[in-house]
Amino acid sequence: MIGLRRFGAVMLLAVVAAGALHVYLRRCTGPVAIQRYFTQSLPRELAEFWRPGAGEWVLAKPVQQALIMLRGHEAKSFRMSPGFKADPEYPQRLMEGGWPIRLEAGAAWYVAFASEQVPASCSLVERREDALLARCPQP
Amino acid sequence: MLAVLSLSWFFIAGLGALPALALARRGSSSEPADLRLLAAIWSYGLCLDYLLLLLLRSLAATLIAGSLLALAGGVSALWLWRRRLRWPRYPRCWIAGFVLLLAAVMVVVIDPLDDWDARSIWFFHDKAIFFAGGLRRDTGLLIHAEYPLLLPGLAAQVSEVVGFWNEYLPKFALVPLHGGFDELMDAGA
Numbered sequence: 554m555i556g557l558r559r560f561g562a563v564m565l566l567a568v569v570a571a572g573a574l575h576v577y578l579r580r581c582t583g584p585v586a587i588q589r590y591f592t593q594s595l596p597r598e599l600a601e602f603w604r605p606g607a608g609e610w611v612l613a614k615p616v617q618q619a620l621i622m623l624r625g626h627e628a629k630s631f632r633m634s635p636g637f638k639a640d641p642e643y644p645q646r647l648m649e650g651g652w653p654i655r656l657e658a659g660a661a662w663y664v665a666f667a668s669e670q671v672p673a674s675c676s677l678v679e680r681r682e683d684a685l686l687a688r689c690p691q692p
Numbered sequence: 693m694l695a696v697l698s699l700s701w702f703f704i705a706g707l708g709a710l711p712a713l714a715l716a717r718r719g720s721s722s723e724p725a726d727l728r729l730l731a732a733i734w735s736y737g738l739c740l741d742y743l744l745l746l747l748l749r750s751l752a753a754t755l756i757a758g759s760l761l762a763l764a765g766g767v768s769a770l771w772l773w774r775r776r777l778r779w780p781r782y783p784r785c786w787i788a789g790f791v792l793l794l795a796a797v798m799v800v801v802i803d804p805l806d807d808w809d810a811r812s813i814w815f816f817h818d819k820a821i822f823f824a825g826g827l828r829r830d831t832g833l834l835i836h837a838e839y840p841l842l843l844p845g846l847a848a849q850v851s852e853v854v855g856f857w858n859e860y861l862p863k864f865a866l867v868p869l870h871g872g873f874d875e876l877m878d879a880g881a
Contacts, residue, residue, distance in 0.1 A: 563787055567794035574799050598802055598860075608804030608859025649816040652832070653823040 609650060615683040616646045619664045622679050622686040623654050630657040632689075634665030663687040697850065697864055704868055706762025708737030709769035737762075738842065738869065745845045750826035751852040754845075797867050804859035817844035818862050822851040843869055 576590055601607040609617055615637075623631055631654060637643050647664065648656045663675050667685050671677050675689035712733045740761070745754045770777070780786045805811050813836050821844055824831040846869060847862035854861055 563791055564794070567791045568798070570791060570795035571798035571802075574795055575802060578799065595802075598804070602802070602858075602860050604858060605856035606858055611804050611806045611859065645812055648834075649812055649819070652816070652819050655832070 612646050612650055613643065615666055616643060616650060618681040618684040619647055619686065620650050622681065622684065623651055623662060623664070626662070626678065626686065628654050628660075628662040630655045630660035631662040631664055632656065632658060632660045634663065634669050636666050636669050637664055659691055661688055661691050663689045697853065697861075700850070700853075700864075700868060702766060703758060703762045704737035704741065705733055706737070706764075706766030706769075707740040707758060708733035708735065709765035710761060711736040711740065713765070713769055713772060734868075738846075741849075742842045742845055745827065745841070745849075748826075749828065751821065751848055752825065754826070755849060755852060793867075797864070800866050801860055801863050803863075805863065813839060814843050815847060815862055817841060818847035818851065818865075819857055821845065821848035822857050822862075 671687045675687040677687050679686045748754050805815050820832040846865035850864050851857045
């Protein structure tokens with residue numbers, strides 16, 4: 554049977570192999586990038602690994618903020634401004650990131666960039682640095 | 693939680709042992725240590741799990757039924773093949789395979805979902821299945837609904853087992869599905 558010491562060595566080897574492989578896959582070239590990986594990226598990811606909903610930092614800032622606002626106001630569905638829909642990445646990421654909050658044409662909650670005007674019939678509920686949330690009458 | 697996820701190996705292997713036992717009784721001369729048999733058991737296990745999900749339509753029911761079947765299959769296989777079980781012939785190769793497997797698991801799950809197809813199709817289906825509790829009319833497979841649900845189904849089961857959804861853990865489903873076991877097979881071969 555494999556001894557405890559050998560088992561520990563195997564586990565350590567696995568961690569080192571994983572770290573090396575991950576550094577390679579992340580294309581961390583140069584000592585600064587590798588240092589940043591071990592001092593910033595890896596600790597952050599290991600810390601949030603077990604949290605529900607973790608990992609949304611990969612999304613664009615307006616999408617992250619829109620998701621926080623939609624969840625904060627317990628929205629069941631939402632729609633987007635024409636500006637938000639202009640770039641295919643934003644509606645796609647918001648729709649999949651916000652699920653089970655559904656994207657519906659007639660929804661009362663309205664998401665837009667912070668720089669956009671809220672439609673006249675809607676009232677602003679919350680504005681953040683990059684995104685805003687408004688409440689509109691349902692058609 | 694890692695301990696719970698590590699049970700997935702026994703879950704898939706136990707499920708796969710059932711068809712392997714049925715086929716072995718029809719005159720197959722495969723040894724339990726035969727790597728092709730192990731690979732076949734793994735494939736059977738994945739297919740049986742997928743079949744259970746498609747038939748039962750519920751994640752909880754699939755996990756319960758799958759666990760019972762896996763327990764029955766695993767215990768039966770160990771009992772029926774008990775005389776033929778032996779320690780691996782090349783233990784160092786298996787240890788190397790185990791190290792590679794652990795490294796692969798860590799590398800796979802340590803990054804959040806980022807690529808377009810992964811987020812928008814495969815793991816979006818997983819998210820929809822998880823939040824609906826299974827395959828239902830209102831599950832919401834909006835994009836490429838015709839795509840196969842083996843990976844999303846597995847990933848949704850991972851989320852169901854841990855009890856929540858985040859951008860890391862569902863990727864654990866990629867390990868049993870793709871790389872990990874292949875690497876183990878290669879290392880042992």
